[in-house]
Amino acid sequence: MSGNINVLLKIWHQKNANTKGGFVDYKVNVSPDSSFLEMLDEINNDLERKGEDPIVFESDCREGICGTCGLVINGEPHGPLRKIATCQLHMRNFKDGETIWVEPFRAKAFPVIKDLMVDRTALDKILQAGGYVSVNTGGVPDANAIPISKDLSSEAFDAAACIGCGACVASCKNASAMLFVSAKVSQLALLPQGHPERSKRVQAMVMVMDELGFGSCTNTYACEAECPKGISITNIARLNREFFNAKFKSSVLEY
Amino acid sequence: MSWLYNSLNSSIGKKIIMAVTGVCLVLFLIIHLIGNLTLYGGFNAFNGYVRTLELVKPVIRVVEVVLGLIFIFHIFNGVRLWIENKNARPENYTVKGIRKNTTLFSRTMIQTGSIVFIFLVLHLSTFWVAFNFSGEPEHKPYQYYSIIMDWFKNPFYAGFYVIAVILLGFHLNHGFQSAFQTFGWNHKKYFPFIQKLGTVYALIMAIGFASIPIYFYFNGGN
Ligand code: HEM
Numbered sequence: 310m311s312g313n314i315n316v317l318l319k320i321w322h323q324k325n326a327n328t329k330g331g332f333v334d335y336k337v338n339v340s341p342d343s344s345f346l347e348m349l350d351e352i353n354n355d356l357e358r359k360g361e362d363p364i365v366f367e368s369d370c371r372e373g374i375c376g377t378c379g380l381v382i383n384g385e386p387h388g389p390l391r392k393i394a395t396c397q398l399h400m401r402n403f404k405d406g407e408t409i410w411v412e413p414f415r416a417k418a419f420p421v422i423k424d425l426m427v428d429r430t431a432l433d434k435i436l437q438a439g440g441y442v443s444v445n446t447g448g449v450p451d452a453n454a455i456p457i458s459k460d461l462s463s464e465a466f467d468a469a470a471c472i473g474c475g476a477c478v479a480s481c482k483n484a485s486a487m488l489f490v491s492a493k494v495s496q497l498a499l500l501p502q503g504h505p506e507r508s509k510r511v512q513a514m515v516m517v518m519d520e521l522g523f524g525s526c527t528n529t530y531a532c533e534a535e536c537p538k539g540i541s542i543t544n545i546a547r548l549n550r551e552f553f554n555a556k557f558k559s560s561v562l563e564y
Numbered sequence: 565m566s567w568l569y570n571s572l573n574s575s576i577g578k579k580i581i582m583a584v585t586g587v588c589l590v591l592f593l594i595i596h597l598i599g600n601l602t603l604y605g606g607f608n609a610f611n612g613y614v615r616t617l618e619l620v621k622p623v624i625r626v627v628e629v630v631l632g633l634i635f636i637f638h639i640f641n642g643v644r645l646w647i648e649n650k651n652a653r654p655e656n657y658t659v660k661g662i663r664k665n666t667t668l669f670s671r672t673m674i675q676t677g678s679i680v681f682i683f684l685v686l687h688l689s690t691f692w693v694a695f696n697f698s699g700e701p702e703h704k705p706y707q708y709y710s711i712i713m714d715w716f717k718n719p720f721y722a723g724f725y726v727i728a729v730i731l732l733g734f735h736l737n738h739g740f741q742s743a744f745q746t747f748g749w750n751h752k753k754y755f756p757f758i759q760k761l762g763t764v765y766a767l768i769m770a771i772g773f774a775s776i777p778i779y780f781y782f783n784g785g786n
């Protein structure tokens with residue numbers, strides 16, 4: 310078709326976490342208006358017509374909210390553009406004749422399920438350790454009973470924009486989950502509702518994060534650059550402060 | 565005290581150790597450079613400086629032990645973090661996007677640190693040993709200055725010295741601001757300044773230390 314571009318896709322195939330994977334080449338002629346995932350859908354339609362196994366990748370909302378899709382495209386999680394998820398990436402951002410490498414998120418804590426799909430349960434486990442506030446049942450609190458300044462609520466909201474996609478882990482040379490954990494700790498630490506449990510929360514979440522095999526942060530800031538929601542590394546600084554205060558100032562001992 | 569052990573063994577705890585020891589070394593380098601600059605004052609200035617240090621020998625010995633411990637903690641934890649962080653990604657990417665979203669300085673801390681370590685061993689085995697174990701200073705008044713002059717006449721020694729301190733500058737350019745971030749001192753208003761200050765500091769250290777072997781090699785110190 311006229312206006313279309315030709316690209317060579319090198320797509321990672323892997324049966325499961327215990328087998329070795331490798332790249333398979335696909336030559337495609339695709340409209341620049343097609344999204345990256347639509348292009349993969351088309352390839353899969355072709356494969357299914359031929360009776361072959363489709364390429365396994367994850368996606369759900371396809372509007373950058375759910376955090377499900379996540380491909381490492383030419384070495385960058387969610388592709389070359391900043392502050393978008395893979396589903397928001399369009400083929401017009403690639404050149405005619407370009408070779409595009411597609412790999413899964415790679416981290417010990419994210420084992421490959423199949424092809425480009427990885428198991429990100431580890432992030433849920435960190436949340437289960439303390440990424441919540443405990444609310445005792447009772448009457449509905451009055452609106453504005455707790456005054457919170459706009460600045461503070463905006464900052465908490467910015468942290469809460471994290472969609473849990475795991476691109477920070479995928480981009481980090483140490484596969485560290487610090488940006489994710491810092492966003493989840495910050496959104497609660499910034500608000501009064503999060504204060505009663507703050508010392509336990511940060512210690513429990515960091516402990517589980519360490520146990521699950523994520524690396525440590527070395528402040529390279531790759532995560533911030535690749536995060537589809539632009540979560541700031543100032544959150545990691547806050548996480549470090551919260552952790553320090555919880556360990557050295559609070560009397561919480563069980564972690 | 566198991567809480568303390570656990571805290572310092574956590575991922576963030578190990579980073580705190582890196583940052584505390586790193587900052588101590590950052591401060592030590594400033595004092596070390598100021599001392600070294602007396603070499604530009606010639607025989608008397610430098611020998612006078614070393615003799616002042618000799619007068620407070622017990623204090624120097626304590627400082628040396630503390631510095632040694634700081635280095636051991638910094639290196640031990642640095643290597644440990646490096647190994648653990650490598651293990652966190654058993655299979656690496658084929659296309660390495662890391663070059664697009666990080667600085668060279670931040671990616672090479674273990675390499676620059678390791679070369680600084682090799683340099684440190686050589687540095688101590690030449691200057692420190694010679695200064696401390698080669699007879700009574702009274703008998704050889706100009707000995708300190710001449711030891712340095714002699715070594716820096718050797719192009720390999722002077723060359724490696726220069727390369728090592730430039731790489732130390734790389735290490736510091738990332739390390740300086742990294743320590744602030746580790747302490748949680750990342751403030752929107754001040755952090756850009758901290759990052760620039762770190763670069764200025766790294767440049768002063770690299771140029772300051774490197775200038776001395778260059779000066780002695782080409783000028784012979786006369
Ligand atoms: C005078 C010498 C040195 C100075 C002033 C220095 C300073 C620093 C500073 C300030 C940091 C940043 C700490 C942080 O990220 O919070 C750092 C990190 C680091 N240093 Fe050094 N260092 C020196 C020597 C060494 C040596 C000999 C090694 C040997 C392997 C080394 C290995 C490392 C590593 C691997 C890191 C990164 C740790 C991480 O980010 O997790 N350093 N250094």
Ligand code: SF4
Pocket residue numbers: 470471472473474475476477478488489492535536537538539540
């Ligand atoms: S911090 Fe950003 S990259 Fe990490 S999980 Fe949240 S949205 Fe994804």
